[in-house]
Amino acid sequence: MDPSAALRERGLRVTEPRLRVFEAVGRYPHADADTVLTEVRRTLPTVSVQAVYDVLHALTDAGLLRRIEPAGHPARYERRVGDNHHHVACRGCGALGDVDCAVGHAPCLVPSSTSGFTIETAEVTYWGLCPACRAAGTT
Amino acid sequence: MDPSAALRERGLRVTEPRLRVFEAVGRYPHADADTVLTEVRRTLPTVSVQAVYDVLHALTDAGLLRRIEPAGHPARYERRVGDNHHHVACRGCGALGDVDCAVGHAPCLVPSSTSGFTIETAEVTYWGLCPACRAAGTT
DNA sequence: CACCGTTCCTGGAATCATTCAAGTAAACGC
DNA sequence: GCGTTTACTTGAATGATTCCAGGAACGGTG
Numbered sequence A, B: 001m002d003p004s005a006a007l008r009e010r011g012l013r014v015t016e017p018r019l020r021v022f023e024a025v026g027r028y029p030h031a032d033a034d035t036v037l038t039e040v041r042r043t044l045p046t047v048s049v050q051a052v053y054d055v056l057h058a059l060t061d062a063g064l065l066r067r068i069e070p071a072g073h074p075a076r077y078e079r080r081v082g083d084n085h086h087h088v089a090c091r092g093c094g095a096l097g098d099v100d101c102a103v104g105h106a107p108c109l110v111p112s113s114t115s116g117f118t119i120e121t122a123e124v125t126y127w128g129l130c131p132a133c134r135a136a137g138t139t
Numbered sequence C: 001c002a003c004c005g006t007t008c009c010t011g012g013a014a015t016c017a018t019t020c021a022a023g024t025a026a027a028c029g030c
Numbered sequence D: 001g002c003g004t005t006t007a008c009t010t011g012a013a014t015g016a017t018t019c020c021a022g023g024a025a026c027g028g029t030g
Helices: A003-009 A016-027 A033-043 A050-062 A131-135 B005-007 B017-025 B034-045 B047-063 B133-134
Strands: A067-068 A076-078 A087-092 A096-100 A117-129 B067-069 B075-080 B085-090 B096-100 B119-128
Touching: A003 A016, A016 A033, A016 A050, A033 A050, A050 A067, A050 A076, A117 A131, B005 B017, B017 B034, B017 B047, B034 B047, B047 B067, B047 B075, B119 B133
Parallel strands: A087 A117, B085 B119
Antiparallel strands: A067 A076, A087 A096, A117 B119, B067 B075, B085 B096
């Protein structure tokens, strides 16, 4: 999908920073704001911190990016949207991996009592160790 | 369970701040650090911010409290530990509710591919609206 | 029950990710 | 091209949490 077209499609103006941010997240899946900033500045050294945060929000609101916030770590962004997949987070280094949900509507995702809340989405985060941290013995 | 005994049991010294913090979390389930601080200061006006954070960490490490970090909100603490229950978070106000897991080991909680990660726990967060926010029309 | 090492608490400052504010600049439709 | 709208820039602020150094309390021991 053409990034420019994707932006226009959602009524977003096509700007250099937006294209670069979108592309950077594509190249670095699960990148945090700082990684995106650094990456974008490689080819567009003048972008401001706020521009990046701004763009990330705009793209997230437009449904082009998905925001992930693992407890205790800065927010990450990914381009894989629209499918029902979840994440594994490493207790050691915070690395993130994708996990496809084997069963779309597992029993556990239809809670028994909801305390009166209207439920819209279920979000699953698995916690464990990535191969690198396991090898390093980070128990 | 006697709080003092619980503390001693885990090799923690019994101090006034610890008892008050523990008790405050019991009275305000899903309280954040600030709420605990305010509440403890009602009866112990001199406690410092750091003492509260310190105690919350110590109790969490000792397994007496569980720390919950809903995306976009300060960390919360609860005394209900050891059982496999999850949470509903309100998109509007951030209120939290408990959700018992209908099926302890649902298929969805045993992911198909794990990107090489060793998985230890699965954490489920439901997002929706609490009764109050629904009534207020916070769409 | 006084002693002492360990553990804890206090006050103040620092950190990190993120956001706010105000002005300037660039994108799109005509 | 021209104006309106939206986006970006610079600079500073915010909020949750943590670091640091010194002083105080706990509680096992003699």
